[in-house]
Amino acid sequence: MPRTLDPELRRALAARIRYYNEMGIYDFYRQPLSVRAGEVAAPIAVDEGEITISANAVSTNQPEPGEAVSPRKAAAVAMPVAIEENIFDAIAPKPEQSVSDPAKTLKIIREDLGDCTRCVLHKQGRKQIVFGVGNPKAELMFVGEGPGADEDVQGEPFVGRAGQLLNNMIKAMGIEREQVYIANIVKCRPPGNRTPEREECATCSPFLMRQIAAIKPKVVVALGAVAAKTLLAMNSSMMQLRGRFYDFKPAGVHSNDPNWDGCKLAVTYHPAFLLRDPRQKGEAWKDLQMVMKELGLKAPKGNS
């Protein structure tokens, strides 16, 4: 008989799997429920720290009893989830699952996020959570890394200098900022504008995935390496990631629209990087032209 996982454990497992995926680890296998004679079941303790596998767990490549193993090693040896259930499907139904209106769905996701304390960024000086802004039915979504100082104050993504450049990029595509949806991988400002840690991205990004599934865009543009690597669960360089479309489905979420089977994802430079190195603007424009072609957009006269 299948057993049902505790919702909190499901969430932790889903976050842990995304974390492994980001490190390039995709293959897991599970230990059957039956415990062989003389062996102890192999519980997996999932928390914010390391995974500990108990004695006599599985495979010939096991850690010593009680040994705390690194996530990489733990994943390399096995994923001994002794439950007759595919953990990739063991993701609790989301509260918005039966709601079809994207604006209402986003509201439910925002309420579910609440005054979030799920990762350390909640106690590192954030003024407010920066959820996302724009058209709930947008065909085009931009995803950045995390809020900066201006965004933290105003509660809206991309409102500082980088935001102004993003607005110009959007205009150059022949559309307005209000037509697209803009969000970030993490919703709280990392202190000193540092790059968000992998664990912070893994904890926060499930909410972004739900936002994407709610909006059901035709194209998502990942702005910068953190957004690209988190969304694609790939650890390649920007040079390798840019210049092509990826088929993208938000991880861990089933869209409530059977007609939406994911979207295209393109990668380009983060506007903050383009402010530091304006020579790369031409390359970013090539990426955006690829997106425009996909969406049938035409640049205003004088911009092509």
Ligand code: SF4
């Ligand atoms: S960054 Fe995301 S997960 Fe972390 S506290 Fe803020 S909203 Fe919660």
